[in-house]
Amino acid sequence: MSFFRLYARAFALLSRARGAAVALALANVLVAAAQFAEPVLLGRIVDKLTAAQAAARAPQWREVAPPLAAWVAFGLFTIIASVIVALNADRLAHRRRLAVMAAYFEHALHLPLSFHVRAQSGRLLKVMIEGADGLFTLWLSFFREHCAGVTALFVLLPLTLFINWRLGALLVALVLAFGLTMNFVLRRTERRQSEVGRYSSDLAERVSDALGNVPVIQSFARVEEETRAVRGLINELLAAQLPVLSWWAAAAIATRACATLTLFGIFIVGIWLNIQRLATIGEIIAFMNLATMLITRLEQIVGLINYMFLQAPRLAQFFDVLDTVSTVADRPGALEVGRLKGAVTFENVSYSYDGVRDALSDLSFHVAPGRTVALVGATGSGKSTTVSLLHRVFDPTKGRVLIDGGDIRDMTLLSLRRNIGVVFQEPLLFARSIEDNLRVGKPEATDDEIALALERAQAADFVARLPQGLSTPISERGRTLSGGERQRLAIARALLKDPPILILDEATSALDAKTERQFQAALKAATAGRTTFVIAHRLATIRDADEILVFDQGRIVERGDFDALVAAGGLFASLARAQFIESEVGEAAR
Numbered sequence: 001m002s003f004f005r006l007y008a009r010a011f012a013l014l015s016r017a018r019g020a021a022v023a024l025a026l027a028n029v030l031v032a033a034a035q036f037a038e039p040v041l042l043g044r045i046v047d048k049l050t051a052a053q054a055a056a057r058a059p060q061w062r063e064v065a066p067p068l069a070a071w072v073a074f075g076l077f078t079i080i081a082s083v084i085v086a087l088n089a090d091r092l093a094h095r096r097r098l099a100v101m102a103a104y105f106e107h108a109l110h111l112p113l114s115f116h117v118r119a120q121s122g123r124l125l126k127v128m129i130e131g132a133d134g135l136f137t138l139w140l141s142f143f144r145e146h147c148a149g150v151t152a153l154f155v156l157l158p159l160t161l162f163i164n165w166r167l168g169a170l171l172v173a174l175v176l177a178f179g180l181t182m183n184f185v186l187r188r189t190e191r192r193q194s195e196v197g198r199y200s201s202d203l204a205e206r207v208s209d210a211l212g213n214v215p216v217i218q219s220f221a222r223v224e225e226e227t228r229a230v231r232g233l234i235n236e237l238l239a240a241q242l243p244v245l246s247w248w249a250a251a252a253i254a255t256r257a258c259a260t261l262t263l264f265g266i267f268i269v270g271i272w273l274n275i276q277r278l279a280t281i282g283e284i285i286a287f288m289n290l291a292t293m294l295i296t297r298l299e300q301i302v303g304l305i306n307y308m309f310l311q312a313p314r315l316a317q318f319f320d321v322l323d324t325v326s327t328v329a330d331r332p333g334a335l336e337v338g339r340l341k342g343a344v345t346f347e348n349v350s351y352s353y354d355g356v357r358d359a360l361s362d363l364s365f366h367v368a369p370g371r372t373v374a375l376v377g378a379t380g381s382g383k384s385t386t387v388s389l390l391h392r393v394f395d396p397t398k399g400r401v402l403i404d405g406g407d408i409r410d411m412t413l414l415s416l417r418r419n420i421g422v423v424f425q426e427p428l429l430f431a432r433s434i435e436d437n438l439r440v441g442k443p444e445a446t447d448d449e450i451a452l453a454l455e456r457a458q459a460a461d462f463v464a465r466l467p468q469g470l471s472t473p474i475s476e477r478g479r480t481l482s483g484g485e486r487q488r489l490a491i492a493r494a495l496l497k498d499p500p501i502l503i504l505d506e507a508t509s510a511l512d513a514k515t516e517r518q519f520q521a522a523l524k525a526a527t528a529g530r531t532t533f534v535i536a537h538r539l540a541t542i543r544d545a546d547e548i549l550v551f552d553q554g555r556i557v558e559r560g561d562f563d564a565l566v567a568a569g570g571l572f573a574s575l576a577r578a579q580f581i582e583s584e585v586g587e588a589a590r
């Protein structure tokens with residue numbers, strides 16, 4: 001995204017506060033005009049004094065009083081207006097910063113799981129904070145300084161030509177020199193700076209990845225290697241950043257030199273013009289002051305361009321996330337469905353992650369409401385992908401998924417997902433209390449309902465044993481609990497939601513064989529009266545499923561109930577035989 005496009009987008013985000021922004025901009029123009037008046041008035045006063053001196057008489061108060069009074073008035077106005085502008089600019093920038101963060105957060109939560117699988121949560125957080133901070137600084141400095149600066153440049157600078165065009169031309173030359181220098185430096189450093197942006201993203205990703213895997217790093221004694229890798233990235237980043245900084249330092253020196261030369265030039269040319277009777281002493285003084293003021297403004301603008309330039313990659317990343325459109329957004333006119341019965345039909349469904357290889361090909365099956373279907377097959381055979389299509393993590397590449405006879409793409413996402421409970425293989429828990437985690441399933445649940453859900457998920461005992469019971473806080477991602485405990489809480493949460501369709505994607509994998517056996521009864525109670533999809537590796541778990549779909553490389557190769565499939569002697573039968581032998585050996589060893 002080009003520099004100016006970024007700038008325009010940053011200001012487009014203020015559109016919600018358009019009134020305040022326009023008022024602030026106008027106030028800035030007034031302040032700039034008032035500031036411009038001060039040196040001009042100073043020049044006038046000096047001219048009155050020198051005129052009296054030339055006439056060898058004492059100056060009169062009544063000659064200088066009007067411009068003096070005007071000067072004081074402009075000065076007071078500038079001070080008061082600046083304070084009001086600064087205060088309101090602050091408020092506006094703070095408000096919009098938080099509003100933009102909230103919008104980003106909401107947008108990110110709406111993005112499909114397929115996006116979040118690729119994007120690291122650490123990176124998303126970094127992009128949010130850096131982007132919002134960058135926008136904040138940009139808005140604030142614009143309304144506090146740069147808006148007035150730009151006004152001074154484009155409106156007031158030409159006006160100086162009317163006061164004394166020769167001296168005015170010198171100021172115009174100064175501004176041109178500034179502009180050319182900036183343009184040159186921007187061109188020289190743009191490519192390098194985007195490299196810097198890339199390196200700093202890599203660095204943040206690497207650090208957040210390592211911090212998320214501390215147990216692995218420590219147990220594999222990788223602390224030194226990881227630190228070295230991060231240092232390496234830092235060195236690369238510095239190697240790219242330092243030349244950019246040198247160019248900007250050179251630019252600062254060049255602009256400073258321009259400024260000093262201009263002041264010098266105005267003085268010398270002014271004296272020469274005065275000798276030629278083409279400029280008064282008051283005009284020389286007024287222009288010296290105007291030039292000083294303009295230089296301050298120009299330096300502020302250079303500062304802004306420099307800042308924007310360094311921020312550009314971060315803002316670009318921020319806008320990239322905001323621009324990501326959800327592939328599974330609601331269709332126009334999507335229906336708000338109530339509680340569904342849970343008849344699920346897959347009609348010739350194919351899905352491909354990469355558009356090259358099909359993860360699922362031509363899948364068709366029907367599940368009557370309340371029945372339990374088990375999905376069995378080797379890892380990577382497409383089981384998770386199949387159930388993901390049901391709660392619209394993504395939509396089929398070909399074919400349709402129907403619930404109660406209606407295409408799920410014609411239902412609103414929210415109402416569809418209210419009807420589906422999912423227990424994932426990795427039980428994702430919030431760093432909140434156990435009760436808060438359960439209530440995610442049903443915020444208005446009564447204590448009895450919570451107790452019942454825990455009971456059914458076989459979690460009541462261990463929760464009761466915790467010192468604070470239901471109020472026990474869980475650490476980030478539930479690391480203070482064992483895998484089995486986490487999983488039982490995740491199941492209780494889904495049961496509390498009481499959806500007509502339940503998906504258990506290897507939900508019991510973290511449970512040991514004994515716990516899982518105890519779990520059978522609970523599972524049976526949990527699945528009663530709802531359409532259930534169970535993915536499990538231990539075939540004992542799915543012994544009672546109404547139908548078993550056997551997957552191989554994205555296709556259903558066998559289907560039927562347990563006994564029929566074993567009798568058929570196909571892929572499933574060989575899986576069952578292998579597990580039977582395994583468990584025999586396991587029992588014997590015990």
Ligand SMILES: Nc1ncnc2c1ncn2[C@@H]1O[C@H](COP(=O)(O)OP(=O)(O)O)[C@@H](O)[C@H]1O
Nearest residue numbers: 117353359377378379380381382383384385386
């Ligand atoms: N997010 C993803 N991006 C690309 N390919 C994926 C993704 N998730 C799964 N796959 C691929 O799709 C195929 C089916 O995966 P999956 O449905 O997870 O299998 P299962 O759940 O049966 O182990 C596998 O080849 C897997 O590598």
Ligand SMILES: [Mg+2]
Nearest residue numbers: 383384385505
């Ligand atoms: Mg899977």
